[in-house]
Amino acid sequence: MTVLVEILSWVLLTLGGISVLIGGIGALRMPDLYTRMHAASVTDSMGAMLVLGGIMLQAGWSLATIKLITILLFLLLTSPTSSNALASAALLAGTRPIAEAKQEPGEVQ
Amino acid sequence: MSAESSAADSKGAGGNTARPAYLRMLLLALVLMATWLLWSGFFKPLLIGLGVLSCALTLYLVRRMDFFTREAFTLHYDFRLLRFWVWLGREIVLSSLQVARVVLRRRIEVEPILVDINAGNLSTVDQVLLGNSITLTPGTLTLDMHEGRLRVHALTAEGAAALEEGEMQRRVAALGRR
Numbered sequence: 001m002t003v004l005v006e007i008l009s010w011v012l013l014t015l016g017g018i019s020v021l022i023g024g025i026g027a028l029r030m031p032d033l034y035t036r037m038h039a040a041s042v043t044d045s046m047g048a049m050l051v052l053g054g055i056m057l058q059a060g061w062s063l064a065t066i067k068l069i070t071i072l073l074f075l076l077l078t079s080p081t082s083s084n085a086l087a088s089a090a091l092l093a094g095t096r097p098i099a100e101a102k103q104e105p106g107e108v109q
Numbered sequence: 110m111s112a113e114s115s116a117a118d119s120k121g122a123g124g125n126t127a128r129p130a131y132l133r134m135l136l137l138a139l140v141l142m143a144t145w146l147l148w149s150g151f152f153k154p155l156l157i158g159l160g161v162l163s164c165a166l167t168l169y170l171v172r173r174m175d176f177f178t179r180e181a182f183t184l185h186y187d188f189r190l191l192r193f194w195v196w197l198g199r200e201i202v203l204s205s206l207q208v209a210r211v212v213l214r215r216r217i218e219v220e221p222i223l224v225d226i227n228a229g230n231l232s233t234v235d236q237v238l239l240g241n242s243i244t245l246t247p248g249t250l251t252l253d254m255h256e257g258r259l260r261v262h263a264l265t266a267e268g269a270a271a272l273e274e275g276e277m278q279r280r281v282a283a284l285g286r287r
Contacts, residue, residue, distance in 0.1 A: 026212035080244035
């Protein structure tokens with residue numbers, strides 16, 4: 001049983017690490033700010049869930065697990081807020097998404 | 110996010126309005142302090158002192174944000190929210206895989222598009238929930254929310270089409286229903 005939990009925990013941690021890595025690679029390879037943010041959100045949604053899930057299995061049923069669940073909850077609630085602040089700030093500063101150039105003017109108001 | 114919506118919206122608010130401001134402050138102070146104690150688990154004077162300081166600072170900040178004079182949002186969600194989170198978790202996994210595929214392709218070929226989602230049928234709180242859920246799912250990003258319309262930046266046409274199909278919106282709407 002413990003071996004199983006251990007294996008599952010390390011699978012989650014490894015997959016989480018890979019997600020974070022993919023997010024990083026994407027943030028470097030994507031063409032503009034907004035598409036980079038798409039890639040980076042793999043890190044903070046998927047990566048956070050997997051890594052914290054893996055640590056939870058390591059911690060077992062303890063106060064630490066409850067704290068980890070709360071941390072995950074806070075992360076999932078606050079990271080969209082910061083993404084939104086970043087995107088809004090970029091738009092206000094005049095960074096146009098490349099998506100906009102391809103659309104007819106006035107198609108999206 | 111627009112500021113004018115929070116004061117105007119009454120659909121998502123309720124319950125808490127009758128309570129006077131000082132009582133709500135006291136209540137929040139107690140909850141904050143209890144959280145601190147539970148979190149730290151240490152009862153040394155220095156750490157408790159730091160806790161009191163942090164609580165005072167938090168109270169000062171939320172007061173500056175007019176938290177106590179404005180109508181508070183009370184969430185009426187129950188176990189349905191848990192079910193929504195499970196569904197959202199699955200969506201996050203699936204769309205992460207899609208984005209990962211785009212990222213790891215030999216050549217980066219992306220055609221991001223902008224779509225407008227009409228969410229006028231949702232209360233303000235639910236609109237925020239929808240906007241944040243969209244942002245949380247990799248591949249779609251809420252840029253702006255104005256008068257019930259959400260401007261969404263999508264990495265792929267499929268992602269945009271899935272949003273316009275509106276399953277997420279239906280699920281959020283079902284959450285708000287009592």
